[in-house]
Amino acid sequence: MKRYRFVADVHLFYVAKYLRALGYDTLYFYNIEDSKLLDLVYKEERVLLTRDKELFLTSERGCYLVKATDKIEQLREIVQRFSLGCANLFSRCIKDNEPLTSVDKEEILDRLPPAVAKTFKEFKRCPSCGRVYWQGTHFERMREFLLSICRRRYFYKFYPDRSSLVLR
Ligand SMILES: [Zn+2]
Numbered sequence: 199m200k201r202y203r204f205v206a207d208v209h210l211f212y213v214a215k216y217l218r219a220l221g222y223d224t225l226y227f228y229n230i231e232d233s234k235l236l237d238l239v240y241k242e243e244r245v246l247l248t249r250d251k252e253l254f255l256t257s258e259r260g261c262y263l264v265k266a267t268d269k270i271e272q273l274r275e276i277v278q279r280f281s282l283g284c285a286n287l288f289s290r291c292i293k294d295n296e297p298l299t300s301v302d303k304e305e306i307l308d309r310l311p312p313a314v315a316k317t318f319k320e321f322k323r324c325p326s327c328g329r330v331y332w333q334g335t336h337f338e339r340m341r342e343f344l345l346s347i348c349r350r351r352y353f354y355k356f357y358p359d360r361s362s363l364v365l366r
Contacts, residue, residue, distance in 0.1 A: 202245055202280050205238045209249040212269040213276060218295055220277075220344055221286025225295060232256065247276060270347075277347050284348045287341065288331065291324035298322040298331060306330050 205225040206214035214226035239260040246261045254263040266272040301323040318332045
């Protein structure tokens with residue numbers, strides 16, 4: 199199956215964060231020109247996810263216009279449209295998109311809350327920002343949420359006719 203890489207426009211911060219949590223390489227910029235976004239599509243073969251119809255119409259290819267307005271519905275729409283899955287859940291830093299690496303507990307012990315240090319054995323770290331991840335309650339909640347999004351029971355209510363979802 200094709201492994202999509204994305205770039206999300208400024209309106210889709212929430213979507214970008216959760217696509218990263220799902221393990222998909224997703225760029226996001228608070229401030230970037232449309233032409234630079236399109237460069238990323240053409241040069242890096244990323245799919246541009248956008249809410250901006252004008253930008254969508256400007257693009258030659260590789261652009262997807264997100265229909266949903268609610269952020270959770272947007273995530274559902276994209277997961278459905280691109281048949282995304284949970285196989286690489288929590289393999290990237292949510293903050294900056296870097297792939298996470300495993301880290302020994304001893305190395306980061308001084309940075310952990312005591313209860314966390316006592317309870318958990320496995321940790322991952324972002325090589326870019328240094329943020330440490332472990333499978334705590336927040337992780338469990340997010341995991342449940344993302345699994346529910348990826349389950350295919352959801353009826354696609356925006357454009358049930360998939361032919362209208364052709365990537366530009
Ligand atoms: Zn990071």
